Amino acid sequence: QQPVQSPQAVILREGEDAVINCSSSKALYSVHWYRQKHGEAPVFLMILLKGGEQKGHEKISASFNEKKQQSSLYLTASQLSYSGTYFCGTFYGGATNKLIFGTGTLLAVQP
Amino acid sequence: GAGVSQSPSNKVTEKGKDVELRCDPISGHTALYWYRQSLGQGLEFLIYFQGNSAPDKSGLPSDRFSAERTGGSVSTLTIQRTQQEDSAVYLCASSFTGTSGGFEQYFGPGTRLTVT
Numbered sequence: 001q002q003p004v005q006s007p008q009a010v011i012l013r014e015g016e017d018a019v020i021n022c023s024s025s026k027a028l029y030s031v032h033w034y035r036q037k038h039g040e041a042p043v044f045l046m047i048l049l050k051g052g053e054q055k056g057h058e059k060i061s062a063s064f065n066e067k068k069q070q071s072s073l074y075l076t077a078s079q080l081s082y083s084g085t086y087f088c089g090t091f092y093g094g095a096t097n098k099l100i101f102g103t104g105t106l107l108a109v110q111p
Numbered sequence: 112g113a114g115v116s117q118s119p120s121n122k123v124t125e126k127g128k129d130v131e132l133r134c135d136p137i138s139g140h141t142a143l144y145w146y147r148q149s150l151g152q153g154l155e156f157l158i159y160f161q162g163n164s165a166p167d168k169s170g171l172p173s174d175r176f177s178a179e180r181t182g183g184s185v186s187t188l189t190i191q192r193t194q195q196e197d198s199a200v201y202l203c204a205s206s207f208t209g210t211s212g213g214f215e216q217y218f219g220p221g222t223r224l225t226v227t
Contacts, residue, residue: 002153029211030210030213032210032215032216034216034218040220041202041218041219041220041221042154042202042218043218044215044216044217047213047214047215049213053213055213055215056215087153087154089154091210091211093211096159096167096169097142097159097161097167097209097210097211098144098156098159098167098169098170098210099144099156099210099216100156101146101153101154101155101156102153103152103153104152104153
């Protein structure tokens with residue numbers, strides 16, 4: 001039930017782009033994205049809801065393909081501050097309200 | 112305003128002892144979550160509280176783990192007879208309402224538990 005993230009890790013130079021993918025084996029109601037810097041708590045980035053509604057970060061975009069049961073996070077013109085571990089959280093709806101987080105993608109942006 | 116706070120920030124305990132971890136959510140947030148994060152790992156869901164409803168305990172790893180939320184605000188996670196595999200960072204998060212409402216979670220700084 002845990003979503004699968006890819007890649008597991010990526011190293012970028014400042015200004016380069018990256019895509020992080022999150023795939024589920026079950027139909028999704030929503031996908032949540034968080035970033036966690038080393039030694040800090042996760043911070044909210046974006047929520048993508050079934051039906052197309054999005055809530056979140058101005059400089060980071062994401063897509064949600066309901067049919068393919070996957071979401072992608074797009075980091076363009078990366079900055080040093082983008083470094084951290086990115087987690088997707090999947091919500092399957094129904095009676096439960098819990099998020100199931102993926103294993104994370106470590107992103108390192110170098111000068 | 113104040114964010115989610117957790118105490119203690121660090122806890123070292125001997126194997127077999129009981130520990131209590133505390134979480135103060137953001138005022139007005141009805142949903143509260145506990146997660147566990149082992150070194151270099153992802154976020155493992157433990158338990159979820161929503162208002163006065165019965166909590167979702169489906170993520171608790173054993174009956175040594177329990178949690179309560181008093182008055183719809185402060186929550187305490189209790190681990191009895193701690194084991195070395197319980198060593199992890201325990202994170203608390205709160206949100207305005209449950210996940211189905213499409214609201215983001217705000218995480219506290221976590222409690223780092225070390226069982227020796």
